[in-house]
Amino acid sequence: MADDKNKIITASDVHLFYGRFEALKGITLDFAQKDITALIGPSGCGKSTFLRTLNRMNDLIPGVTITGNVMLHGENIYAPATDTVALRKEIGMVFQQPNPFPFSIYENVVYGLRLAGIRDRRVLDEAVETSLRQAVIWDEVKDKLNQSALSLSGGQQQRVCIARVLAVKPDVILLDEPTSALDPISSGQIENMLLELRDEYTIILVTHNMQQASRISDKTAFFLQGNLIEFADTKTIFLNPHEKETEDYISGRFG
Numbered sequence: 535m536a537d538d539k540n541k542i543i544t545a546s547d548v549h550l551f552y553g554r555f556e557a558l559k560g561i562t563l564d565f566a567q568k569d570i571t572a573l574i575g576p577s578g579c580g581k582s583t584f585l586r587t588l589n590r591m592n593d594l595i596p597g598v599t600i601t602g603n604v605m606l607h608g609e610n611i612y613a614p615a616t617d618t619v620a621l622r623k624e625i626g627m628v629f630q631q632p633n634p635f636p637f638s639i640y641e642n643v644v645y646g647l648r649l650a651g652i653r654d655r656r657v658l659d660e661a662v663e664t665s666l667r668q669a670v671i672w673d674e675v676k677d678k679l680n681q682s683a684l685s686l687s688g689g690q691q692q693r694v695c696i697a698r699v700l701a702v703k704p705d706v707i708l709l710d711e712p713t714s715a716l717d718p719i720s721s722g723q724i725e726n727m728l729l730e731l732r733d734e735y736t737i738i739l740v741t742h743n744m745q746q747a748s749r750i751s752d753k754t755a756f757f758l759q760g761n762l763i764e765f766a767d768t769k770t771i772f773l774n775p776h777e778k779e780t781e782d783y784i785s786g787r788f789g
């Protein structure tokens with residue numbers, strides 16, 4: 535577990551039910567500042583569900599019941615007073631399928647800033663350039679910022695979506711299989727970008743791709759049937775796992 539002073543998110547005994555089905559069976563897991571943490575495990579083990587508990591995206595699904603605590607900077611995000619819009623700015627999310635809005639590249643990136651009431655063109659222009667540079671797509675799009683984001687390739691769209699998240703300066707970025715819909719070159723670009731972003735952001739990544747987890751993450755959490763089986767340094771998980779189930783999964787014996 536992370537040192538107390540470095541913890542940014544602390545999840546304690548999180549249970550989640552879809553109706554009567556228990557998809558998370560008491561997950562306790564801490565995330566350290568500016569680590570990349572990979573969540574791995576076979577299909578249906580609950581990794582995406584757990585990721586969504588971290589910025590209350592499951593609240594949007596009817597019939598969901600959640601117990602336990604998720605603390606961000608020591609504050610319970612499930613407290614009734616939590617402003618979920620503000621929470622999702624602090625903990626941004628990127629999905630498997632690139633989901634740009636049907637607007638220009640520029641308007642996609644400034645979307646959250648406009649919602650926050652920022653109108654100063656200079657501030658918006660600066661945020662667009664900074665975020666697109668951080669998402670390593672500035673050079674490809676700088677001459678066509680007014681073109682629809684939907685005209686870009688899938689990999690470019692995903693990087694614009696990441697720029698859209700970065701523009702509101704989150705503390706944490708959640709990514710749910712962000713490269714699984716992309717070709718290997720685009721996936722590699724996104725992996726390199728995540729490694730660059732690690733200096734500034736806490737990154738939590740659901741991935742089916744074990745090479746990806748081992749290439750870019752500092753810590754790895756292995757889930758199985760709604761349980762967290764093992765959480766450790768990525769090297770330990772892949773080279774010297776403590777639990778038999780982890781070893782079986784890593785070595786391809788199931789999943």
Ligand SMILES: Nc1ncnc2c1ncn2[C@@H]1O[C@H](COP(=O)(O)OP(=O)(O)OP(=O)(O)O)[C@@H](O)[C@H]1O
Pocket residue numbers: 552555557575576577578579580581582583584595742
């Ligand atoms: N909206 C929902 N309603 C009901 N059950 C759901 C819902 N979303 C997920 N589940 C169930 O909860 C369990 C965990 O699903 P989840 O999507 O979190 O798994 P996962 O590990 O991310 O899987 P995958 O890698 O296939 O995306 C699965 O059994 C799934 O069928």
